[in-house]
Amino acid sequence: MALEKWVAIASIGLYVMFVGEIISVFNFIINMPANFEFGTSFEPSPKILQFISIGVAPACVLSGLAFLLSKRYGSKQIGSMILSGGIILLIGMAYCYSLLDKIPDSYMVDAVVITPPLFMGVSIPVIIVGLILIKTNKKRPKKEYF
Template identity: 55%
Template sequence: MGLEKWLAITSVALFAMFAGEMISVYHFMTNVPEEIEFSITFEPDPKIIQFVSIGIAPAGVLAAVAFIMSKHYGSKTVGGLIIAGGIILFAGMTVSYSMLNSIDEKYLTDAVKLIPLLFMVLSAPVIIVGAYLIKHKKLRPKKEYF
């Protein structure tokens, strides 16, 4: 397996990790235990920024590098993996966004409201890039007979 396939696999794993992290922090904000609520203050913005820098930023970079490495010849495997990463990102952000109604008002900040929407929109270019790799075919070199 080429390096670009391993990079695409890693990017899918990081997309899934980011979606899982966001779902877990949104689930925590819907069900904050009382003993934690009164003993510590929970700020969701730094945690979300941490998840973005740990999960989605490296996932996007790895998907971009895999795309750049295979864009000249096209790759159905790499394209499919990048599409899978975009779908996982979209699904995770959809689940996170659906949890907004049950989150307590004191945890609803601009980042909590806008991050799922932002990454739902940004999952579309990821899927388009993957589709480009699937559709792109390697050009045959011209044979020189003389």
């Protein structure tokens, strides 16, 4: 496979990893063990920022790189991979947004509240880039008559 296909596959993996990490943090906050609060405290903001920096930020960069590598000739396969990454991010963040009602007020910090809507917004340009790549046709070489 060409480089752009591997980059698109890696971006899908990073999108899935980020969504899984955020869902697991939200589920941990909702189902906090009873004995956890006595000895230590849990801060969700640093974990969420860490997951953003190792998950979705590189995924967006890799999606953009795959687009730039294949935008001249267009590719339905790479476009559909970028599109599926955006859809995975959108659906995952919509699910996380539905979990916000169940999170206790003591853990409702800015990072917890802002992350799902922010990355639902980020997923829209990723989906658009994937659709653009799917719609792009291969440029045919010009025929030289003389």
